[in-house]
Amino acid sequence: MTTPYARSPDVDVATAGARAGADVVRALYGRRLARVDKGAGDFATTADIESEKAILDVIRAARPDDAVLGEEGGQRGAADAARQWLVDPLCGTLNYAVGTMLVAVNVALREGPAAVADPFGGEVFCTDGETAWVRQDGADDAPLTPASATRLVDVNLDPPFPSAPGFRAADLLAHPGFTGHFRPRVVSTTLALAWVAAGRRAAYVTDGDDLSGSVHFAAGIALCRAAGCVVTGIDGALIGETTRGLVAAADAETHELLMSGIRRA
Template sequence: MIESYTGLDDAGVAIAAAQAGADVVRGMYGQRLRRFDKGAGDFATAADVEAERTILGVIRAARPEDAVLGEEGGQQGVTGAVRQWLVDPLCGTLNYAVGNMLVAVNVSLCDGAAAVADPFSGEVFFTDGVTAWVRQDGTDTPLAPTSATRLVDVNLDPPFPSAPGFRAVELMGHPGFVEHFRPRVVSTTLALAWVAAGKRAAYVTDGGDLSSSVHFAAGIALCRAAGCVVTGIDSAPVGPAGRGLVVAADAETHGLLMSMIHGHSTVA
């Protein structure tokens, strides 16, 4: 197993880890799985736990000196390591638990390579930190964002730290939104990869600093490398002082959404 990862660059490690996790998620789909309560209505399944264990096995074999922050296992690996991986082994657990295939496996090296795997389409979206691609059936294709679909994915999952000033559900009711866009709610950060790939025009979510989140880091890295416009809901750069996330395929789409978010009457 260790030898199979010898010589891989960071993007290769991210891809291998995400694919290994996706294999687990796909293989356990449809089974009656044990649930682990996290409180506030959140939970993990045995598939989350097993996928993370498998992903960590790949990272440890390929990069034994690196640390890992996992959604299920927390901080692991070498104390004081210079490099850290962020792992969300099954983004969209509730979807998965009810038999919905809209899920993602996210693996990201902080400020570096990242991969987002769709266990059911077989697509793996990845970046080396500079360029962004999608791999399917052994073929790599550059990601090309476009707003042509007019589909905007809006995350409605709690928490809502910016309320009442900003509520995503109110954005969807804005007259300008329905004139220019069509809302979608998939409840998984796979939608971020779709923005990078041109399957979505944009993605909007509330929250704090999402740049170091196991849920969002891989998708943010993909979108940046693909050339998307990436900011917080307050137009500030995504980072420690940021609020939420607005990712758009182009500047025009981003500008329209920001006008609506901030209640500018010029967009109607």
């Protein structure tokens, strides 16, 4: 196996962390797990918590001075630290809890390298911030190449809906401009962003606030950008602190078709 894309030591840290978390998620799959209620229908499981611990062990060993923002454990280290890792130990907890294997483990250095691990597919999608590739045991690294040929678009339909009534994802699915070009899929996990970067999905659409700094989306956004996808908010603006939502498309044509549907939804 060759690893020609590992140009930054931080890529190895992100990849090792994502793999460590994925090992925990895979090992605990199918067991009766305790749940921690977060309110508003959200919850964590023992797998989320143990996966985050495994990831933190990797980061602490390799980068003891870096700060970490974890989905379950919150902020560790200074929030304004020069280097901060964003960790979502189990993206797709509801899927996982009901026995669905469509989940991901996300580890991203803010404004830097990132990795998204598929615990059950055995793949780790990686970026050094400039290029993006997929790594699988026993196989050579392969570049991520976006493509819109599948016409499959993952749309996050989970509440809340902060942009309503101006934009509601469910309305997009019923718009003739959408149904005439695309076929909807609903994954509700950052795995969908990795699939956009890999050419397995034409696009991904979600609502939300400041997703670039979110433990849920930072790694997926980094992958899509490095792979050459068109990544904006639902208003078409570049992702930033004041941007709402996310549209990650394989190419400019797909992005414009989706933006047209969003504007009219």
